[in-house]
Amino acid sequence: MSVLVVGARSDMGLAVAHRFAAAGYDVQLAARNAAQLNADAADIAIRHNVQATTHELDVLAPDSFEGFIESLPALPQVAICAVGLLGDQAVSEQDLSAASLVMRSNFEGPALITGLLADRFVARGSGTLVGISSVAGDRGRASNYVYGSAKAGYTAFLSGLRNRLAKKNVHVLTVLPGFVKTRMTEGMDLPPRLTTTPERVADTIFKAASQKRDIIYVKPIWRLVMGVIRALPERVFKGTQL
Template sequence: MAAPEKAVLILGGASDIGRAIALALAQSQWTIRLAGRSVPDLQREADDISAYSGSLVTVHSFDVLDTASFIAFVDALPDLPDVVISAVGLLGEQHRAEIDLDQAKEVIRSNYEGPALILSVFAERFLRRGYGSIVGISSVAGDRGRGSNYFYGSAKAGFSAFLSGLRNRLAVNGAIQVMTVKPGFVRTKMTEHMKLPPLITASPEEVGEAVLSALNRRKDVIYARSIWFFVMLIIRLMPERIFKRLRL
């Protein structure tokens, strides 16, 4: 008898990374539920993924900044997914955020407040059911604050800490996985204006395959390319008096 298909909900499903994760799981016969602000964009992605993989793909309207709608959003889903993945993110503009509180607030809420709160809702539902997996796409930018992106980095640091704490809390259950993904540099629309070093820059497809593999192995924290573990270890251990002289 064939194993029953699993369902995954991907928040931020129209993003490059969200789409790549969806495609990787769809090719492994998962049912895919894509959620995000633009339903037309999601539908285009859903049609492509379904045609390529043959898997069922549905779309759902979701705004990570509309926290008041979170409970109703979860209640309206066709079912409680086996896995929920937050691929929501907003790089924003650091220089603008330094003088524009609305921009700073949007970056912080998009990368930390919204993702943490919606995953909290799913954590409680998974606890009541008895199993599930929660995946958050965080960032190496959260491992140490840098002058060039500290609004984005601090929000991702908060999100990583949230996932770590949730993982610690749910560890006693054993049946609920909480995974933090730190992709490092990825070639996406969000980074297309940046010059990225090839050695430490992954494709969205690499991230998708890494997430699928890590779900199967029930990993806690992963980097899309393992070299990032060592890069960030060096950066974290660097004395502050030296680090603050760098223009990073």
């Protein structure tokens, strides 16, 4: 068995790789500047006694996706997309290039590579696809609507893909972590009750994938929080400045 982790240089991506490797999965680590993952691959291989390989992939270069998949040692049983770019909302509001990078990194690239892998899994007749999206996609908020809108797009894409593949023996899991202590959120004042760790995200993904879950909030309290936020009438919500 093998698992492909796209966005493997991220804290969540590496944590997921270790969790699946601990269960005996060979690991394919994919990211830009993949050579920087060589030491991580060696550590995973030694620590968990599995095969670990690194693969160059830029999710902003869709023309390379076909060749990337063909270059893998084997088509994995599980593919996990952990790509994400938070960006800066204030900058994105003024800089079209910055906004485009956030949108493409969180929606276009992840959706296209996930969809292409889905086609390969359907042709084989089995597989599990895991997309790490965000609670920020549950409703557009003033504080991060560029990032949130991109994640909303990815969440909707995963939902449609899951619906399309429901009878194809290909499982699609949407993961909504909430706040996570990573390099991307370093320096941010995160509320402890709503914050988790990459290791907990990884463990939750492994269990949910095994159980064929559809949508998971890593910390269940986020389901309640976002349920309340989604339920607010627009005339009330627009005055909150969340």
